[in-house]
Every structure is written in C-alpha cells, then in structure tokens.
Amino acid sequence: MSQASFPNLFSPITLGSLALRNRIVSTGHETHLNEKGRIGDRMIAYHEARARGGAGLIVVEVALVHPSAVFVADPIRVDTDDCIPGYRRLAEVVKGHGSGLIAQLFHPGREMLASEDGTAPVSYSASATPNERFHVMPRPMTPEMIAEVIASYGAAARRMQEAGLDGVEIVASHGYLPAQFLNGQVNRREDAYGGSLENRTRFIREIAAAIRAETGAGFAVGLRLSGDERSHEGLEADEILDACELIAAEGTLDYLSVVAGSSATLAGSVHIAPPMYEAAGYTAPLGQAIRERTGLATIVTGRINQPQEAEKIIANGQADMCGMTRAMICDPEAGNKAQEGRAEDIRACIGCNQACIGHFHDGYPISCIQNPVSGRELQLGTPSLAAAKRRVMVIGGGPGGMKAAAVAAERGHEVALFEQEAQLGGQARLAQLLPHRAEFGGIITNLTREMELAGVDIRTGTAVDDGVIRDYGPDAVIIATGAAPRWPEFEGRGEAHTVDAWQVLQGQADIGKSVLVADWRADWVGMGVAELLAQNGHHVRLAVNGYMPGQTIQMYVRDAGIGRLHSLGVEVLPYMRLFGADEDSVYLQHIMSNEAVICEGVDTLVLCQGHVPRNSVEEMVRGLGLEHHLAGDCVAPRTAEEAVLEGLRAGRRV
Incomplete structure (x- = not known):
C-alpha cells in the first residue's frame, strides 16, 4: 500500500489559515521530558522524530496558563514570557520538517494529581464540588479570579504566537476546568457562569474570545473536549452536542478535537489512554456527531493505531483528522511508511499502556515497550553501522x-x-x-x-x-x-492439586470447579488467569500478595480489570502470602498481621508466583569462553x- 491506498489520510487540509500536509495528528500527551518546567533538548528531539516521521500536525502537551493550575510536580508553564525561547526552538525544528505545531493551554481545576513540593495545593473550580478519583475538594472561583484566568489564556496564546507556533488548543476535555464549568452537576453557580447551558458555556466562549483578541490573523484556535465523559455525573453525548453548537456559533474556533472519558472518575479515566480491550477507533461516532452538528473541522482520537483505521474514519466522514499519538510513540515513522507503501513495516501500537502513560503516572519520561528509543532520542538515537561485520x-x-x-x-x-x-x-x-x-x-x-x-x-x-x-x-x-514459572516451597505442595499459570494457558491442566489463584507478582498474569477461569465457569478466589490485584501494572489496565473481576464474581483476598495447601484447602497468611487465613473447598491451586531465570545456556557459553551478552528474563525476570x-x-x- 502507498499514498494512493490512503487518499484521504494523505490529502492536505487547512485549519483556519494553517495548511497541513496530511491528516495525521500527534495529539497532546504528557512526556515528562520538560526541563524544570521548560522545553529543552529532550522534548525537542522527541517531537522532531515524529515531525520527521510524517506527522501532519503536532500538538504539544498541556502547559499551565495560571499559577493556580499546578497539577503535577514540575509542569510546563506558559504564564510568563520565560517560556518563549523553548517554544521558539521547538517551532523552528518541528516546522522545519513540514509539520504544523500547536500548543495545549491548560488548567486542571479540581483534577489535581500531585503537587510541586509534596503539600496539597488549593484547587479551584466552578463550585465546591469534589471529584471522585483524587478526592479533592475545590474552592469556588470568584468572579475576579475567573476574569484573571480567562485573561491568562489570552496572554499565553500571545506568547505562543510570538514563539512562532501555528496555534493553540484549549483543553476542555476529560473533566478539566473548562469542562467543570460546562457540567451542570459540577457547576452549581448562580451567576452568569452557571445555570443555563448558555451560561455554562460562557467560560469557554470567553477564553476563545480572549485568545482571538490577543493573537493576530491566521493563528489557529482549537478546543479539545470529551464527546462523552463516560462517568458517574459526567457530561453525556447529547449535552456535549448542544454545548458544541453554542460554542461553535461564536466563530472563534477553527477546529474541535474529540476524545472520550474524564479524569474525575476511575471509570472515566480509562479513556484518557484506552487500553487494548477498547475497539480501534471507538470514539469515531462521537467525532462524527460533533462534526455534523457544528460544521467545524474535527480531530478524533482513541485507539487509532494503523493508517487503515484512520483512512476509514476520514473516508466515512467521521473526522477530518485522526489523532494517532500512541501509534507514533511506538513508530515515529508510521506516516512516512504508510505514504511510501510500507504500511506492513509499521510497528503497530498494541495498547498496553505500560511505558507511555504508565511511565508518566510513575514519574518517568515517556517511552514504549516495543520502541525503547521513544523518549530516549538523545541517548539512543540512530545506531551507527558496525566497524566490522561479525x-x-x-x-x-x-x-x-x-x-x-x-x-x-x-x-x-x-x-x-x-x-x-x-x-x-x-x-x-x-x-x-x-x-x-x-x-x-x-x-x-x-x-x-x-x-x-x-x-x-x-x-x-x-x-x-x-x-x-x-x-x-x-x-x-x-x-x-527467558524464564520459567516459579514454584515456591510451601507445606503440602505434594498433596494439593497444584498447577501454574503457564499450564492453565496452554491447556495442560485439569482444573477443578473451585479454584484459588495465588498471585505473588500482583501483575496482569494473576488477574488475567482469574478472569479467564471465572469466564469458563469456575468459582475463583484471587489471593494477592499486595493491596490490590494488578498493583504493579498501569492503573487504567488494572482498574478496568478489577471491574471485570467484580462483575464475574471473583473473590479478591488482598495482603495474602501462600503458606500451605492440602487436598481441599489452601492456607494463607496475612502479610501484615501474620494471621492465618484458611480457604476451604479448593479443588485446584493455581500458582502465579513469578518466574525464575533460565541460565543453563549462559553457563554453557561461559564454559566455551565466548563473548556473550544477556537480555531479558534470563538476567532477572521482569x-x-x-x-x-x-x-x-x-x-x-x-
């Protein structure tokens, strides 16, 4: 397949006065590559790889427009002119490769993930309505503060235009501050910013107007929003459509960027970076509805990891552009490969969330389990050819x-x-x-x-x-x-009907009706085996050597998995270590109290106890005196x- 195979994806498009070479977008996403709140060499190298690889538009991650907007340690800030040199360098590099560049302007409101010094900052929102996920009680914004924050968006946009960027994007997605004003269940105000839909859209409309007033002609202005927050007390699709129609009627926006979900709840947050169980392009209908209602150019993002999927969405009129962010984290050259007829050479994202959003949540720079060069462009870069063939x-x-x-x-x-x-x-x-x-x-x-x-x-x-x-x-x-399943020593190991996870998955075990899964790693293996057995009709107890199933894996994957376990009736026993077993019981020990926990009526004990390295080949190679190098689980199981x-x-x- 070549560019001719993707005629819509590789057709040019204009957002306002911004002409773009194709419809591929690297949407705004946290990279943890900033340097003390500024854009430096690491982030420039990261985005340059995607611009060089064929992205039509790059949207730089959220930047704080106001001192009250801090939501993580060491965020990017655009509330003073100090930000301009870093953005200017980024713009020169990205635009030099033919990509457009837009910056996200951000205020989280009550969605506070962390702080700058370990103390909880005061969060601000439309009203004193707490969120469920972070357990934050915000302070209602005064009219004076609202005016100040609106003005700060305009000032930030002016800085971005001065730095040479092509536009800015107001982040009103995922339950952040503009969405908090929009949501009638969060916004309880009785002034001009609350009550009717017209009033609840006023904050967004005035932000867009302030940006237009501070920037010159040709500067693109977009709005990112969730087409459905998919949350308890979240904005639903019909409300969003009505709001979008009102906002678009102002004539201040060039495009809308549509996603799903909300940061305010665990269920909604899964959609911020949807795991592999969500269907490819599942948000496209949300984008289509908004596009048809408003007539504005629309970007859709959500599990679009192959050019074939993006081409279909655009051809069907569901969007004008497609966010392919994780696709380009996994393979920055995806655009070029598709355009050159090498789509089969694209390293496709598998939606595991481990090293992209997972690294961000753990406080580390972004990467990809399939492409370790992502986020390490300066350290790893492009390897040189070997001096001599070996x-x-x-x-x-x-x-x-x-x-x-x-x-x-x-x-x-x-x-x-x-x-x-x-x-x-x-x-x-x-x-x-x-x-x-x-x-x-x-x-x-x-x-x-x-x-x-x-x-x-x-x-x-x-x-x-x-x-x-x-x-x-x-x-x-x-x-x-690699490694092999670990079988720890425990009392009664020879008496109980015991199998390991590998035997279960390979169909090599006769599993009884009642099962106890002993999960030492607290990762996706124990959760997955428990879910599989429950789906197959077994009564399952999951004993976890930690405080929750999936404790060691990315939170969206974990939380969604815990929800499925609950729906399947899996009994979860946290804080448990395996102590012993016999013909019909498993004996556990609470890891904090050391008290015994006896599980009776167990037909099969399934071990998910991690792995042990396979080192026999290493020993053999050492004996032969050969130069050798190790990689993966044979070094240490991970x-x-x-x-x-x-x-x-x-x-x-x-």
Whole structure:
C-alpha cells in the first residue's frame, strides 16, 4: 500500500489559515521530558522524530496558563514570557520538517494529581464540588479570579504566537476546568457562569474570545473536549452536542478535537489512554456527531493505531483528522511508511499502556515497550553501522532475543536467531491468550517483521547445545533464554492439586470447579488467569500478595480489570502470602498481621508466583569462553519492556 491506498489520510487540509500536509495528528500527551518546567533538548528531539516521521500536525502537551493550575510536580508553564525561547526552538525544528505545531493551554481545576513540593495545593473550580478519583475538594472561583484566568489564556496564546507556533488548543476535555464549568452537576453557580447551558458555556466562549483578541490573523484556535465523559455525573453525548453548537456559533474556533472519558472518575479515566480491550477507533461516532452538528473541522482520537483505521474514519466522514499519538510513540515513522507503501513495516501500537502513560503516572519520561528509543532520542538515537561485520548468534526467540537480533543485523552483522520452540514470541505467546490481551501478540508480529527486514536467519525448533554453538562458530553470542514459572516451597505442595499459570494457558491442566489463584507478582498474569477461569465457569478466589490485584501494572489496565473481576464474581483476598495447601484447602497468611487465613473447598491451586531465570545456556557459553551478552528474563525476570530495551542494547554492543 502507498499514498494512493490512503487518499484521504494523505490529502492536505487547512485549519483556519494553517495548511497541513496530511491528516495525521500527534495529539497532546504528557512526556515528562520538560526541563524544570521548560522545553529543552529532550522534548525537542522527541517531537522532531515524529515531525520527521510524517506527522501532519503536532500538538504539544498541556502547559499551565495560571499559577493556580499546578497539577503535577514540575509542569510546563506558559504564564510568563520565560517560556518563549523553548517554544521558539521547538517551532523552528518541528516546522522545519513540514509539520504544523500547536500548543495545549491548560488548567486542571479540581483534577489535581500531585503537587510541586509534596503539600496539597488549593484547587479551584466552578463550585465546591469534589471529584471522585483524587478526592479533592475545590474552592469556588470568584468572579475576579475567573476574569484573571480567562485573561491568562489570552496572554499565553500571545506568547505562543510570538514563539512562532501555528496555534493553540484549549483543553476542555476529560473533566478539566473548562469542562467543570460546562457540567451542570459540577457547576452549581448562580451567576452568569452557571445555570443555563448558555451560561455554562460562557467560560469557554470567553477564553476563545480572549485568545482571538490577543493573537493576530491566521493563528489557529482549537478546543479539545470529551464527546462523552463516560462517568458517574459526567457530561453525556447529547449535552456535549448542544454545548458544541453554542460554542461553535461564536466563530472563534477553527477546529474541535474529540476524545472520550474524564479524569474525575476511575471509570472515566480509562479513556484518557484506552487500553487494548477498547475497539480501534471507538470514539469515531462521537467525532462524527460533533462534526455534523457544528460544521467545524474535527480531530478524533482513541485507539487509532494503523493508517487503515484512520483512512476509514476520514473516508466515512467521521473526522477530518485522526489523532494517532500512541501509534507514533511506538513508530515515529508510521506516516512516512504508510505514504511510501510500507504500511506492513509499521510497528503497530498494541495498547498496553505500560511505558507511555504508565511511565508518566510513575514519574518517568515517556517511552514504549516495543520502541525503547521513544523518549530516549538523545541517548539512543540512530545506531551507527558496525566497524566490522561479525557472526552473531542469538539464543532465544522471545521479545529480547528478537530485538537483539534485529538490531545487530541492522548494524551490518551476520545474525542467526535460534529458538527451541516451533514459534517465536516466548511469554508474549502466553500473554495474548489472556482475556482482553490478544493484541499483545502484536509484539511478536512487529519484531518478526523487524528481523525479516534486517535479514536475520531465523531458526525455530532448534534446541541449542555446545555442538550447535560450535557448528555455527559465532564471534559473539546474545543470550535471551527467558524464564520459567516459579514454584515456591510451601507445606503440602505434594498433596494439593497444584498447577501454574503457564499450564492453565496452554491447556495442560485439569482444573477443578473451585479454584484459588495465588498471585505473588500482583501483575496482569494473576488477574488475567482469574478472569479467564471465572469466564469458563469456575468459582475463583484471587489471593494477592499486595493491596490490590494488578498493583504493579498501569492503573487504567488494572482498574478496568478489577471491574471485570467484580462483575464475574471473583473473590479478591488482598495482603495474602501462600503458606500451605492440602487436598481441599489452601492456607494463607496475612502479610501484615501474620494471621492465618484458611480457604476451604479448593479443588485446584493455581500458582502465579513469578518466574525464575533460565541460565543453563549462559553457563554453557561461559564454559566455551565466548563473548556473550544477556537480555531479558534470563538476567532477572521482569517484563517485555526490559527485555526489548536490553535486547536493543545487546544488539548495539556486539
């Protein structure tokens, strides 16, 4: 497929006076790449990669327009002229690659995630209506403060135009301050900013007017909003449509950017970065309804991770442009590849949320489990060709070994990958068997394609011994042999009917009616196995060695999973360690009180107790005295993210 295969996606479009080369948008998203509240080299390199890779429009992440808008530690601020030099440098680089550049202007209102110094700041909103997710009680804004904040949006827009940007986007999505004024269940005011829909849209309308008054002709102004907040007491689609019609009638906006969800509730927040269980492009109908009601150019964002999906949405009139943000975190070159007829070479996002939004929530710079260069452009960049061609043997065909093989071959080495199983993928093959995790198998497809393009000699169904190694005669060996299920010692291990998660997923276990899942890792494995067994009609108890299921995984994935477990009737036992078992009971111990917890009537104990590294090949290679490098779970059992990163580094070291 080439550009001709995506005629709508690669057709130009104009937002106001802003002419764009195509319909691909990298929408605003937190990167944690700012430097003490300013845009510096790391963030510029990150966005440059996406502009160079073919994005038509790049929208820079939220920036605070007013001192009261702090919502995380060390946010980007545009409330003084100090921000202009950083944005100017970014604009020169991004626009130099042919992309448009727009900045998000932001005030969270009551949606306070953290603070700058550990103390809880005062939050402000339309009214003293608390949110559910962060348990924040805001202070109602006075009329004087409202006027000041509105003016601050205009001043911030002026700074962005002075810095050379093409426009700004008012963030009224996900229950943030403008949406709090819009929502009649949050906004209880009795003045000109509350009550009727006209009054509740006044805050947004006056912000847009202030921006227009402060900026010159040709400067694009957009509004990002949730087409449906999908939350308890959230704005619903019909209300949003009526509000959009009122706001659009003012003539101050050039486009609307449509998403779903709300930061105010756990259920709504899942849609901020929807996990893989949401259908591709599921927000498109919301965008279509708003586009038809307002007549404004519309961007739609939500699980659009392939050009085929974006082309269909635009062709069907559901949007004018598509936000493909995580798609370009995973593969910054996605636009170029699609335009050049290489769509099958795109490294497709699998919606795992682990290193993109997951890193942000943990306070780390953005990345991608499939593409460790994302967010590390300055450190990792583009590898150089090897000084001399070498014969490299990679042992293990999981994500770590596959990435190592692809990278080593890209650098010019002769590379062969040996995998003892008939199929590549390692534990990713098991992960895709869990409920709502099928798309995780995409990492296998993507890495296989990377190896094919690099010219790796792939040898599956080949167990490696010293004879195989000697026959191949490698100059260097990369070991990525993974891990095996951990079976801890516990009393009665030989008496109870005990199986592990791998046996369950591979259909190698006879599971009884009543099951207890002993989850030591508190990750997606224990949750997923419990959900799978409950779906299949088993009575399931999930004993977690932590304070909740999924404690160690990204919160949107975890929270949605906990909801499904509840709906399936899974009994969750937090703070539990496995102590012992017999023919019909499992004995647990509360990890804080050390008191016994006895679960009777258990037919099968399922172990989700983490993994132990497979090191026999490493010992063999050491014995042969060969240069060798390790990657992934054979070093220490962790996740696919670490395996791929270490595989990349190993491929660059040989």
